[in-house]
Amino acid sequence: MDRVAGDGHLRADALAGQLGDRVGHAVRAPLAGYGVSRGRVAAVSDGGRREFQRAAPEWFRRAAPSLLGRAAPALSRRAAPGAALLLAGCSGPLSTLDPAGPGAASVAALWWVMFFMATAILLGVCAVALYTLRRERRGRGLHVGRFVAGWGVAFPVTALAVLLVIALRTGEGMLPKPGPEGALRVAARGQQWWWSFTQWDAAGNPVHSAGELHIPAGRAVDVHITAADVIHSFWVPRLTGKLDAIPGHENVLRLRADTPGIYEGQCAEFCGLQHAQMDFRVIAHPPEAYAAALAALATARPDPAHPGAADFAANCASCHGTDARAKSAAPNLAGLAQRGRIGGGTLRNEGQESVLLWLRRHETLKPGSREPSHAALDDATLARIAGYLETAR
Numbered sequence: 481m482d483r484v485a486g487d488g489h490l491r492a493d494a495l496a497g498q499l500g501d502r503v504g505h506a507v508r509a510p511l512a513g514y515g516v517s518r519g520r521v522a523a524v525s526d527g528g529r530r531e532f533q534r535a536a537p538e539w540f541r542r543a544a545p546s547l548l549g550r551a552a553p554a555l556s557r558r559a560a561p562g563a564a565l566l567l568a569g570c571s572g573p574l575s576t577l578d579p580a581g582p583g584a585a586s587v588a589a590l591w592w593v594m595f596f597m598a599t600a601i602l603l604g605v606c607a608v609a610l611y612t613l614r615r616e617r618r619g620r621g622l623h624v625g626r627f628v629a630g631w632g633v634a635f636p637v638t639a640l641a642v643l644l645v646i647a648l649r650t651g652e653g654m655l656p657k658p659g660p661e662g663a664l665r666v667a668a669r670g671q672q673w674w675w676s677f678t679q680w681d682a683a684g685n686p687v688h689s690a691g692e693l694h695i696p697a698g699r700a701v702d703v704h705i706t707a708a709d710v711i712h713s714f715w716v717p718r719l720t721g722k723l724d725a726i727p728g729h730e731n732v733l734r735l736r737a738d739t740p741g742i743y744e745g746q747c748a749e750f751c752g753l754q755h756a757q758m759d760f761r762v763i764a765h766p767p768e769a770y771a772a773a774l775a776a777l778a779t780a781r782p783d784p785a786h787p788g789a790a791d792f793a794a795n796c797a798s799c800h801g802t803d804a805r806a807k808s809a810a811p812n813l814a815g816l817a818q819r820g821r822i823g824g825g826t827l828r829n830e831g832q833e834s835v836l837l838w839l840r841r842h843e844t845l846k847p848g849s850r851e852p853s854h855a856a857l858d859d860a861t862l863a864r865i866a867g868y869l870e871t872a873r
Contacts, residue, residue: 583720670712759825788868
């Protein structure tokens with residue numbers, strides 16, 4: 481390309497001429513294909529080139545230096561830190577690429593396969609585009625039939641077939657299967673906008689909880705998933721894939737935590753106003769400590785002698801239970817003081833003050849929740865209820 485002497489700017493007329501050539505070629509090819517004479521095609525394309533050159537120089541002279549001159553290296557330097565920051569966003573407690581169980585590991589492997597295949601396809605498309613431009617400049621055309629059959633049919637079919645096989649194997653690995661040890665059975669129920677869980681102790685007695693699921697590390701767990709109102713989706717990214725929770729239907733998803741720890745879960749199906757705040761946690765205990773943790777949850781009770789017990793019974797007990805052995809219409813509050821979050825994942829539980837904040841402002845913290853207003857209760861009553869729940873250990 482010609483350059484303006486001294487300042488390195490691209491000459492606008494030269495660029496316009498080259499783009500005009502491209503426009504001419506774009507017009508020339510389809511006309512020739514329809515049997516239009518070569519002379520007529522040349523006249524049409526040359527006219528388009530001249531028209532493009534007449535219209536382009538004014539704005540091209542202003543835009544070309546900034547877009548195609550010294551700005552490109554500067555943009556590259558500025559884009560590098562941004563790209564690094566975007567890559568940093570791939571980690572976190574909800575990252576599938578940081579698996580902690582076999583189900584999530586298979587999903588992560590599928591993701592990496594898709595990533596590398598997509599990268600290869602991108603590079604291939606760029607290479608074909610450059611090759612096409614070079615052949616065009618040399619005056620040689622492509623064998624369109626072979627090109628379309630190879631790259632337009634055979635390659636996509638092969639790539640999609642490979643991905644289909646891997647995806648089917650990944651999905652099959654998340655289904656419950658009989659094993660020598662036998663999987664632990666738990667139940668999960670989604671409703672706007674919180675999760676309830678039911679587990680069974682060694683004697684077969686149910687233990688109910690809300691917002692937290694307790695499992696033993698290193699053992700397969702079959703989660704029987706359903707919903708009470710609308711379709712939700714059970715998802716613990718670091719442990720396994722996602723599965724829908726459907727009213728009136730039970731799906732089963734297998735998960736396993738390789739190591740003890742706390743794993744974040746999330747509803748992955750839009751289910752209403754507070755879908756984004758429908759969180760839960762899976763707590764994986766060491767195998768030898770799991771039975772004790774479940775027993776502690778089953779026996780956790782608030783102090784019946786606390787001054788707030790009567791206030792809770794009068795204002796909250798018709799919906800909320802504090803006995804993990806019994807179901808309740810609203811979240812079961814047994815062991816609330818030991819939970820990491822309250823309000824269906826809305827607030828971190830930092831003690832009585834967090835519970836009191838929820839009681840005072842739940843309508844603004846989680847709009848649309850079915851908990852009734854507490855405007856008729858004074859601060860002293862709310863403080864006593866919060867203190868009473870803080871004893872539920």
